[in-house]
Amino acid sequence: MSQSAIKLYGFPLSGHSHRAELMLSLLGLPMEFVLVDLKQGAHKSAEFTATVNSFGQVPAIDDNGNVVADSNAILVYLATKYGNGQWLPSDPLGQARVQRWLSAAAGQLHAGPATARLVTVFGADVDAASAIERAHALLALVEQQLSETCYLAGEQPSIADVAFYTYVAHAPEGNVSLADYPQVRAWLSSIEALPGFVGMPRTVIGLQTP
Structure with a gap:
């Protein structure tokens, strides 16, 4: 069926x-x-x-x-x-490593790159400078992780990478440059090369905050 x-x-x-x-x-x-x-x-x-x-x-x-x-x-x-075990490990340590980044996606990623983008794309009334500062602090940690492993939670792509991809890829829309993060840029390219990848529209037009 x-x-x-x-x-x-x-x-x-x-x-x-x-x-x-x-x-x-x-x-x-x-x-x-x-x-x-x-x-x-x-x-x-x-x-x-x-x-x-x-x-x-x-x-x-x-x-x-x-x-x-x-x-x-x-x-x-x-x-x-x-996912047939491909995107979420079955072993406790592997699952914990993925969960760590899912928590960061709901926390630091949202507070940094996602919030900075809300200002330019949706016209949100938030402190853009603080969001950009938080974004760079997070990107430095991501850069360090990706200098040690190919993907966020290890050597194979997982839902941790899916959770992080979009707001990192679109961080420049929130005036968060990726120029200083070569490992991050390489990681983005590796995600975009995966079979079945589909991107999100890029825009910097102002919309009303939802």
Whole structure:
């Protein structure tokens, strides 16, 4: 039986949405993209919060009636169900190494590169200088890690790399230069060379904050 399309509720310029889209594409899974218009507040509507994600955020997926929200939770779900052990290690140490970077994706990555990008792309009223400073502090750590291993959690790509890719690749949109991070740039190229890779649109146009 062929795999039915997995619905992805997202927004094209959301890095969190792109994480899920990238994972679906890397796994070769059929996808139906359901646009959630953040500019119109669709993610906060009564219908969306009641049926898709009570937190009022994108992305979320619907896999044949199984609804999973939160980008990192989606990565874990997809890797566990469809990844054949490739994207999430089965051993405790390997899983812990991946989880470390998933936590950083929800913390330092969000507070740094993602927040800096919110200013230029979505017009967010936040302290851009502080976000840029946090971004460079994180990128220095990523650069160090990638000088020791090919990928964030080891020698093979994992969902840790998928969680980090988008906001690092699009960091320059938030005035965060990658010029001083050759290992990071090489890592981005290696992710982009993976079979099934799909990118997120690049933009620096101003939008209203969702």
